[in-house]
Structure formats: C-alpha cells, structure tokens
Amino acid sequence: MPPDHPSARICLNHIDVRRGAEIVLRDVAVDLKGRGLTALMGVSGIGKSTLLGVIAGLVKPTAGTRQVDGKVAMIFQDPRLLPWQSALDNAGFGLRAAGFSKDEARDKTRLLLERFGLRPADHGKRPSALSGGMRQRVAIARALAIDPGVLLMDEPFTGLDVSLRADLRQLARAIVEERNLTAILVTHDPVEAVMLCDRVMLLAGQPAYIAADVAISPRSGTMVEAYRAASALMRRLEVESGSIVRLA
Ligand SMILES: Nc1ncnc2c1ncn2[C@@H]1O[C@H](COP(=O)(O)OP(=O)(O)OP(=O)(O)O)[C@@H](O)[C@H]1O
Ligand SMILES: [Mg+2]
Known part of the structure; x- marks a missing residue:
C-alpha cells in the first residue's frame, strides 16, 4: 500500500x-x-x-x-550527496538522521533506489562514479525515504x-x-x-x-x-x- x-x-x-x-x-x-x-x-x-x-x-x-x-522533504537542483558515501547510504541519510540503524536504513532504501531506476550493481557506487541523472535519482530516493507528506x-x-x-x-x-x-x-x-x-x-x-x-x-x-x-x-x-x- x-x-x-x-x-x-x-x-x-x-x-x-x-x-x-x-x-x-x-x-x-x-x-x-x-x-x-x-x-x-x-x-x-x-x-x-x-x-x-x-x-x-x-x-x-x-x-x-x-x-x-x-x-517536509526537499530536492534541489544540485543533488547535494555526500561524496564519501555510497548511493545506498546517501539515500538512507535522512533515515539515519531520524535514528534508524545503518542496516535498517539500507533495507528501507534498496527498493526505493530500484524503483527510481538505480540497479543494485550501482547501489555501492560513490557519487563520483554515478552519472548526473543517477545522482539526482539518489537525491529523490533520499527525499522520499523519510516518507514525507x-x-x-x-x-x-x-x-x-x-x-x-x-x-x-x-x-x-x-x-x-x-x-x-x-x-x-x-x-x-x-x-x-x-x-x-x-x-x-x-x-x-x-x-x-x-x-x-x-x-x-x-x-x-x-x-x-x-x-x-x-x-x-x-x-x-x-x-x-x-x-x-x-x-x-
Ligand atoms: N542567504 C541569503 N542571504 C541574504 N540574501 C539572500 C540569501 N539567499 C537569497 N538572498 C536574496 O534573496 C532574494 C531572493 O533570492 P532567492 O534565492 O529566493 O531567489 P529565486 O527566485 O530562488 O532565484 P533563482 O531563480 O535565481 O533561483 C535575492 O535578492 C537574493 O539575493
Ligand atoms: Mg532559487
């Protein structure tokens, strides 16, 4: 649902x-x-x-x-990802800030990243190894992961x-x-x-x-x-x- x-x-x-x-x-x-x-x-x-x-x-x-x-969640023109973290951990950033463990945040964001077009093989990549469009998809997943209204x-x-x-x-x-x-x-x-x-x-x-x-x-x-x-x-x-x- x-x-x-x-x-x-x-x-x-x-x-x-x-x-x-x-x-x-x-x-x-x-x-x-x-x-x-x-x-x-x-x-x-x-x-x-x-x-x-x-x-x-x-x-x-x-x-x-x-x-x-x-x-409230925000998405900016510049994806504003942390360069030292993977796509998966960047997408889970808001959840970690809300108190979820690293594993819980990863579990919750994996499906979201796939839904937004990032294949599992790309989840471990750092932002510098992603295209501009992929970086923006990670930013969208990060915004949606906190379940905003x-x-x-x-x-x-x-x-x-x-x-x-x-x-x-x-x-x-x-x-x-x-x-x-x-x-x-x-x-x-x-x-x-x-x-x-x-x-x-x-x-x-x-x-x-x-x-x-x-x-x-x-x-x-x-x-x-x-x-x-x-x-x-x-x-x-x-x-x-x-x-x-x-x-x-
Ligand atoms: N942090 C800030 N400190 C002081 N003034 C600011 C700050 N951010 C924006 N301003 C000023 O506020 C006004 C509105 O800026 P804002 O960034 O909201 O415009 P915008 O409509 O989003 O423009 P754009 O389409 O270029 O993004 C501008 O005059 C800008 O110089
Ligand atoms: Mg503006």
Missing part, C-alpha cells in the same frame, strides 16, 4: 521575509492541501527558493504565520539532458500521485508547468508577492498540447498579475 497523507497541508499567512537590508517577500499567503503538484514561477532572484525555505522551516519570516502539517522541489531537472529530464519529470509526477503528496515544483519552464502541475503560482513585484494563482486543467499529454497550453498559461498569468511576465 502506498503511504497516505490526507492531512498534509501548507498554510502561510501574511508572510514577510527580510534578507539583509532587503525585504524579499511581502504579505505572501499560500494554502495548499491534499494531493497535488503546484508550480512556483517567477524571475530569477524574486524569492522562490526563499519561499520554499520558509515552508521547510529553514528561513525565518519577519512577520506572518506558518503552519505545515506533515513531514510535503515535497518541495527547487528546479530539480535544470541542467539535465532532455530525455533524462522527461524521465524524471514523469517520475516526479508519479510519486506525487502514488504517495498522495502535497508538492511544489520551482520551475522557469511553462511547458514543464502545464505538463506536470495542477496549479501555478507566480511570484512578482518588489518585494515579491503571489501575483497570480491559476489552476491547470487538464494537464497536457503531448508536446503540441503542452506548447499551446504554455502560451495560454502565460496569457492567463499576465492578465491575473496585470503585468508582463518574466520567468528567467
């Missing part, structure tokens, strides 16, 4: 974040619950990673309230080649459905958003706020549909935010 997280929820209200002298986020509200994948978009430097940091409890807001029900993905597919990106996108979507996750994907790519996500939130302004929040329905299956839907999405974001949308 896949794990079920009916209570996973992200609820932020009136969140302000100051970084150094600068106010980065102002009066941000987010309410996400139940299964679904939400894209978080906006120009570089606007505050997307900062907002994920607030949700994960890593960045302290200067004002507002944060309520997150369910364990909330999954935060910060541009996890950027920098991978096109076919690998397509594989890992499908994997991410399948995981969200199988595990009933409340998930956020930071992306600069409207095509990725319309193929994978149920909803798109746009950060804009200075300081940034949620300038648009639109539902995606249905998700695009083919590339032709996706390109059409992506251009419609951009128009909707511009109408809702009342400004020209820049994403990169």
Whole structure:
C-alpha cells in the first residue's frame, strides 16, 4: 500500500521575509492541501527558493504565520550527496538522521533506489562514479525515504539532458500521485508547468508577492498540447498579475 497523507497541508499567512537590508517577500499567503503538484514561477532572484525555505522551516519570516502539517522533504537542483558515501547510504541519510540503524536504513532504501531506476550493481557506487541523472535519482530516493507528506522541489531537472529530464519529470509526477503528496515544483519552464502541475503560482513585484494563482486543467499529454497550453498559461498569468511576465 502506498503511504497516505490526507492531512498534509501548507498554510502561510501574511508572510514577510527580510534578507539583509532587503525585504524579499511581502504579505505572501499560500494554502495548499491534499494531493497535488503546484508550480512556483517567477524571475530569477524574486524569492522562490526563499519561499520554499520558509515552508521547510529553514528561513525565518519577519512577520506572518506558518503552519505545515506533515513531514517536509526537499530536492534541489544540485543533488547535494555526500561524496564519501555510497548511493545506498546517501539515500538512507535522512533515515539515519531520524535514528534508524545503518542496516535498517539500507533495507528501507534498496527498493526505493530500484524503483527510481538505480540497479543494485550501482547501489555501492560513490557519487563520483554515478552519472548526473543517477545522482539526482539518489537525491529523490533520499527525499522520499523519510516518507514525507510535503515535497518541495527547487528546479530539480535544470541542467539535465532532455530525455533524462522527461524521465524524471514523469517520475516526479508519479510519486506525487502514488504517495498522495502535497508538492511544489520551482520551475522557469511553462511547458514543464502545464505538463506536470495542477496549479501555478507566480511570484512578482518588489518585494515579491503571489501575483497570480491559476489552476491547470487538464494537464497536457503531448508536446503540441503542452506548447499551446504554455502560451495560454502565460496569457492567463499576465492578465491575473496585470503585468508582463518574466520567468528567467
Ligand atoms: N542567504 C541569503 N542571504 C541574504 N540574501 C539572500 C540569501 N539567499 C537569497 N538572498 C536574496 O534573496 C532574494 C531572493 O533570492 P532567492 O534565492 O529566493 O531567489 P529565486 O527566485 O530562488 O532565484 P533563482 O531563480 O535565481 O533561483 C535575492 O535578492 C537574493 O539575493
Ligand atoms: Mg532559487
């Protein structure tokens, strides 16, 4: 049976974040619950990673309230693996931190690594002996091993080649459905958003706020549909935010 997280929820209200002298986020509200994948978009430097940091409890807001029900896991653009540990032990890192023994962590992560496309012969390899795609699969397994209810993905597919990106996108979507996750994907790519996500939130302004929040329905299956839907999405974001949308 896949794990079920009916209570996973992200609820932020009136969140302000100051970084150094600068106010980065102002009066941000987010309410996400139940299964679904939400894209978080906006120009570089606007505050997307900062907002994920607030949700994960890593960045302290200067004002507002944060309520997150369910364990939170994060996947970053850089897999951030420990170079001296095997793929298997890297995948079990979160479990070890939660108090599981080395053997228990290995038992729990073996199947997960296989499910995410790493053959048993690769489990003993260190990150330097793995390809970029394999390293990112290990990072995905490490995030999922702790059985999170909330999954935060910060541009996890950027920098991978096109076919690998397509594989890992499908994997991410399948995981969200199988595990009933409340998930956020930071992306600069409207095509990725319309193929994978149920909803798109746009950060804009200075300081940034949620300038648009639109539902995606249905998700695009083919590339032709996706390109059409992506251009419609951009128009909707511009109408809702009342400004020209820049994403990169
Ligand atoms: N650790 C930090 N200390 C001080 N300021 C920071 C820190 N991290 C980010 N900032 C600032 O906060 C603002 C938002 O940065 P953030 O990394 O959240 O943007 P982003 O939308 O994720 O950008 P990108 O698309 O390039 O990843 C930027 O002005 C940045 O300089
Ligand atoms: Mg970022």
